[in-house]
Amino acid sequence: MxxxxxxxxxxxxxxxxxxxxxxxxxxxxxxxxxxxxxxxxxxxxxxxxxxxxxxxxxxxxxxxxxxxxxxxxxxxxxxxxxxxxxxxxxxxxxxxxxxxxxxxxxxxxxxxxxxxxxxxxxxxxxxxxxxxxxxxxxxxxxxxxxxxxxxxxxxxxxxxxxxxxxxxxxxxxxxxxxxxxxxxxxxxxxxxxLKKNTTEELGSTEACNCxxxxxxxxxxxxxxxxxxxxxxxxxxxxxxxxxxxxVGRFIDHHSHHVQRLKFKLFRRTFFVGIVLGLIILVSGLGVLIVYEVQVNSSTEPSKKSQALTMYYIFNIVCLGLMSLVCIGGSVIYRFDKRDMDRHKNPTRTLDVALLMGAALGQYAISYYSIVAIVASTPRDTISALNLTYALLMIAQHTFQNIFIIEGLHRQPPKEDHKHSSHQKELYGLTFVNVNAVSLRVPDSGSASAPSAAPGSEGSHPSDLLRSLTAPKKINWRRKFLREISMFLLLCNIILWIMPAFGARPHFDNDTELNFYGDSMWPAIVDICLPFGIFYRMHAVASLLEVCIMS
Amino acid sequence: MxxxxxxxxxxxxxxxxxxxxxxxxxxxxxxxxxxxxxxxxxxxxxxxxxxxxxxxxxxxxxxxxxxxxxxxxxxxxxxxxxxxxxxxxxxxxxxxxxxxxxxxxxxxxxxxxxxxxxxxxxxxxxxxxxxxxxxxxxxxxxxxxxxxxxxxxxxxxxxxxxxxxxxxxxxxxxxxxxxxxxxxxxxxxxxxxLKKNTTEELGSTEACNCxxxxxxxxxxxxxxxxxxxxxxxxxxxxxxxxxxxxVGRFIDHHSHHVQRLKFKLFRRTFFVGIVLGLIILVSGLGVLIVYEVQVNSSTEPSKKSQALTMYYIFNIVCLGLMSLVCIGGSVIYRFDKRDMDRHKNPTRTLDVALLMGAALGQYAISYYSIVAIVASTPRDTISALNLTYALLMIAQHTFQNIFIIEGLHRQPPKEDHKHSSHQKELYGLTFVNVNAVSLRVPDSGSASAPSAAPGSEGSHPSDLLRSLTAPKKINWRRKFLREISMFLLLCNIILWIMPAFGARPHFDNDTELNFYGDSMWPAIVDICLPFGIFYRMHAVASLLEVCIMS
Known part of the structure; x- marks a missing residue:
């Protein structure tokens, strides 16, 4: 439209x-x-x-x-x-x-x-x-x-x-x-x-069976x-x-310089993000296997609640770390000197719309969970963990969306930034972060700085800018952003694997099922969860793009 | 986005x-x-x-x-x-x-x-x-x-x-x-x-009742x-x-000439559209009252099916007429000489999105109805009427959307069309309907017309254009469009009143309820019907705009 x-x-x-x-x-x-x-x-x-x-x-x-x-x-x-x-x-x-x-x-x-x-x-x-x-x-x-x-x-x-x-x-x-x-x-x-609950009453009655x-x-x-x-x-x-x-679109080749993004993924990184991400990925796989085995095979309720506790704790740790990292990344973007990319780009518009739209699925599940947990009476450990999990899920989706959308709207780093770096930096920083600079002026100068002559006034911020944006610091920031995106990417993969390959704490935990009944809660989960799973996969693709562009 | x-x-x-x-x-x-x-x-x-x-x-x-x-x-x-x-x-x-x-x-x-x-x-x-x-x-x-x-x-x-x-x-x-x-x-x-079915078993048990x-x-x-x-x-x-x-938008006043649209609704019309629309409106009100009384008061199934038959026949006639009129209107737009208005206009974009989006509600109900009727076995008169009703509902929404969207994208008629009318007409018609003109050229000229000198060739289409677009014809077309929009407007009002004030053939007719069950069909109707009702009201507002602009 x-x-x-x-x-x-x-x-x-x-x-x-x-x-x-x-x-x-x-x-x-x-x-x-x-x-x-x-x-x-x-x-x-x-x-x-x-x-x-x-x-x-x-x-x-x-x-x-x-x-x-x-x-x-x-x-x-x-x-x-x-x-x-x-x-x-x-x-x-x-x-x-x-x-x-x-x-x-x-x-x-x-x-x-x-x-x-x-x-x-x-x-x-x-x-x-x-x-x-x-x-x-x-x-x-x-x-x-x-x-x-x-x-x-x-x-x-x-x-x-x-x-x-x-x-x-x-x-x-x-x-x-x-x-x-x-x-x-x-x-x-x-x-x-159902078959497990009714202990295979049906199944062998038909003539041609598997x-x-x-x-x-x-x-x-x-x-x-x-x-x-x-x-x-x-x-x-x-x-x-x-x-x-x-279809039928004309692209102005002057404004759309074709970007040749090289796969420099494994150069210029500290490997911290990848290592941390891989640890979470592997431990997540372990948690998933233990959870599936314990929930599906054992009929003891204590074993089941143990498995649920383990699942929730893993997810809470993972989501908490991811939220913190996303907030850190957004803070770094506040100090980023690259300008915003405002060209028409249907791919990116779609990416943003899909991220925001697909997150709705998980939001809806979490909100329904929260209402059920708050309104239900038996408030045990599992309920507390479930509530934390639902709240962190909402927070993590929100912060991650903000991080990814900011990342997608940055211009890719110019190759020739050494030539016109000073001019560019001045423009970029005053553009994005004019407040931070103006707040710092009284610190470095005297209290009467605002009343000084226009000529001397102009030199102050540019000095400051030069000291703020030394080349070393730029690289450090970029590396940090790359680490963050790699870590988030691996975390999103494990959070995709878990629901995609069958973990359904929504049904193994009875709170919501008892609160909403046997028809409404499965309907909510079955309609919304596919969007939540798609969100994870789509976030992985977008994070890879953010990682390569930063 | x-x-x-x-x-x-x-x-x-x-x-x-x-x-x-x-x-x-x-x-x-x-x-x-x-x-x-x-x-x-x-x-x-x-x-x-x-x-x-x-x-x-x-x-x-x-x-x-x-x-x-x-x-x-x-x-x-x-x-x-x-x-x-x-x-x-x-x-x-x-x-x-x-x-x-x-x-x-x-x-x-x-x-x-x-x-x-x-x-x-x-x-x-x-x-x-x-x-x-x-x-x-x-x-x-x-x-x-x-x-x-x-x-x-x-x-x-x-x-x-x-x-x-x-x-x-x-x-x-x-x-x-x-x-x-x-x-x-x-x-x-x-x-x-429910209360009617259980013959008021509940109700008077509570102390404070109405x-x-x-x-x-x-x-x-x-x-x-x-x-x-x-x-x-x-x-x-x-x-x-x-x-x-x-918020934060700057409007270029050069391109956005403020339109002073006067309420000339009741001048320059033949009143045919209004009279026909009023006849349908009044008879619709009568049908609604009879239907409500018969369905709610009588327990006889024959009376109920009689009321349903009446309701469906009225709706089929109304929707059929509206579809035909919408097709007629779209055909008239094909020969319209006004250019398309392509200026940025958030109000219109929203109007179009809401029309297309709200129509989804009625589409969904109709598709579910059609599947249920086709797959159900007792194929009586009511089923046939219901099927026709559902199909016409889809057709009418589609044609009406096309008509309204085309109407909203036309420039309002210029006040000074007498001064530069010839130039404007030539431009407008070749722009919109270049095929119709080029097809007519061999009819009026000889078979060797395409090989004639460029000067004489140019005069042919412009002569044709003048004969095609005499001022009388323009007015006739505009009047026709106004009649059509007034008729559609009044029809949409009655189609809004019927569901908004309680007619629910979806539940009085058993086919869908038996097919989808007591929980799924009410869920479909209760979620989708509000959008369908909103569609009617919104169509009324848009048609009023189309009517004034044409």
Missing amino acids: TEEPPHQPSAPGSKEVWKKGGRMFSILLAVHLALLACTLVSSGAFERIAVHDYDVFFLLTVMMLIVIIWIIFYLVSTSRCPDAILCKDSHAGPIWLRGGLILFAIFSLVMDVFKIGYYSSFYSCLSAIKIMYPIVQAIFVVVQTYFLWISAKDCVHVHLNVTRCGLMLTLTTNLAVWMSAVTDESVHKAHSK NSQICQIFKNGYFWLYPFNIEYSLFASAMVYVMWKN | TEEPPHQPSAPGSKEVWKKGGRMFSILLAVHLALLACTLVSSGAFERIAVHDYDVFFLLTVMMLIVIIWIIFYLVSTSRCPDAILCKDSHAGPIWLRGGLILFAIFSLVMDVFKIGYYSSFYSCLSAIKIMYPIVQAIFVVVQTYFLWISAKDCVHVHLNVTRCGLMLTLTTNLAVWMSAVTDESVHKAHSK NSQICQIFKNGYFWLYPFNIEYSLFASAMVYVMWKN
Whole structure:
């Protein structure tokens, strides 16, 4: 819904009368498809509703086939037409995003193989669509990954409306696959909890069941690989959205100097951040394994509460450290001399919107937790830990968002800062931190400094500036920022792994479940947690960008 | 999340280093408050959850008191500081929006009086907060309406961050009041249905109950007035949001010629649209009354299905007519000679976003309905009517959105179109409809026209244009557009009245309730319908603008 500035449409060669109108049409298409998919997926999740999972699979298969055809059409038509892509958006599809996409694509393909293996174990009693679906999905993943790898930066200028609709269709398909995967996983989790509680009364009544060893391996394998497929869909959606924003866009190459960011990650660091982060990552993996084993296997309540205590304490320590580090990073940015980058950049706008939007999921869970804990009567250690955990979760998301957004809006360090460093520093510091300088003036000069002649007055701040911003200090600050981002990055990875691979303290702890009831609390968690998990993965990508830019 | 174009911050006198940062902080505040309010309101709606309605009232009262204090601070500080408001946004707070706000404010005040009367009937057995709440709300409505009446157009330039936070607090408070009112109404509806079904088993067991005649009048009165209070909160939210977007904004007065739109509504019309619209409005009111009486009083299923049939047929006729008229309007816009208005205009951007966003509510209900009807087995007349109704609902929302958005993006007709009309027409028509003109060229000329000399070629289209766009035809087109918007406006009013004052075919018809179950379908309708109702009211405001501008 961004209004274009008035000078935009008069760019050379613009064929579009009204960009907003063209966009609106493709948005309408996407909204209708997304709502239809959402209706079917959410209805299919309930057993007593007469919509089955094969209805959902049928819709998704059709959508994926259409997208595959469109992608082939797009690739052919743009390669034939020489002026189809007049310019490229250097910010779109950075190498780490495309690398992550390929990594997740590989895991998704493995998952599809497992799924095909699982379903073909009892082929005779299933509808054909259940085997068709993973096959089509594998083709879709391969075609889409290739498409995004080579076209993520394109600003298309032919078939504007067809391209917009095609991209929106791709986006909707990815979101529908994501919704279906998330729902499938939640249903699976709920089933396995239920089965454990009723001690396997059901299960062996049906004729064709998954009883062989290999079938069980396939089944467990594909559920363990779901998180990667979920992330793949979201990464692809984000990249497709940026492509859609770039359709018909003209980029002024004067203002958008192409940044060649080199991977100097492991030079010029103290390794403190990485080492600390790795310690937390490894200990987090240990905590997760112990927690899963103790909660799932033992029926003793004392063991369970012990596992919960351990889980909460680990998370509180981790979140507390992260919050402190984020605050430290934001303070360092206050003294940073680089100016703000204000150029139009759809990738960054999307990044910021996604960070703020996805954090809402975790915020909502935490607020509901807090209300439940405060209003419930038995106030034991677990409740206190849970409350601290929920509060720290809110604080950490907030501080981390502020840190990342500030980092993303800084200009990358100039290579030639030795030449014009003095001029630049003066400009930068007075721009950002004029108060700190003016407060320091009376300290270094006499009390009558403000009444001095204009000429002598001017020299004071610039002297101060020179002493404040010695080259050594700059490097020290940059290194510190890099350490901070590396530490946060590793912490976010472990905080992604924990919920993505099955830790659900929300259900193992009874407080909220008793307070909100068996239908409302699972609904809250199942809707909001996928956004919280996505937030972690997205924060990792953004922190990598902040780290490289600082 | 709008990225500012790079030239914006260098506007004369801009004190802000980074507008986005200042905005982010106030958004964070609003998000946290809104989530807390949402948690409490949604928990308070369920009886078995230990959060009571007075907890919600307490929070809302505190929020409203803070907002009242802030508004007084704002009014005092801006009146004292001469350069607080350097410019005004002429698009913000148009007179019909402010007029509507005052109308709804008056009804809200009446509702508050009724509420105070109702609660003071059994003062002894209630907590004080239940009477405090309507009193504080009445003060809040008066203060806020005065504030919005005089300040809706302000572009504030002092205390930027305080003003942003204050406005976001006001916005959040209005949204929280809206959520609370919507929830309260849904709970009341559910209770009254339940009471009717269990034939008043409960009710008289408590000591202090609403038994007196006056108390019953108060109670019914305030529930009938709820829709106005709900609309008041939403209108105020929209105006406050535009004010928030305008904080720190500089408006280029050269490009923003202040439009003096006169109320020429009842001149230059054929009255066809108004007469047709009034016929539908009155018959709709009749249908609503008959429907409410038959569904609520009779226990016979045949009477109920008769009422439902009548309701659906009226809606199908109304929606069908509206869809056709919207398509007609969009076709007329294709031949319109006015250029697109591309100036930055936060009010319009918000209007468009709200229209598209609020339509999602009705879309979702319709899609869920369609899936339920298609998958359910007893396919009788009611089901067929319901399916047609749901499909037409989707079509009508889509076409109406397209019509309104196209209308909002047209330049208002110039007063001096007689002077430079020929030049303007040529430019306008070639701009919008170059294909239609080029297609007509071979018809009027010979087959060898394209190979003719450049001089003679140029005269052909301009002749054609003159014949196509005679002044008579322009007026005819404009009149037609005005008729269409008036008709749509009146239809939207009746489609607002029906759900706002209690028609719920979603629950009177059993198909969806049986398909989705007693918890999921009410949740879908109770969450989505408020957006659908808001859509109608907002469409009325937008159509009034389209009507005046055409």
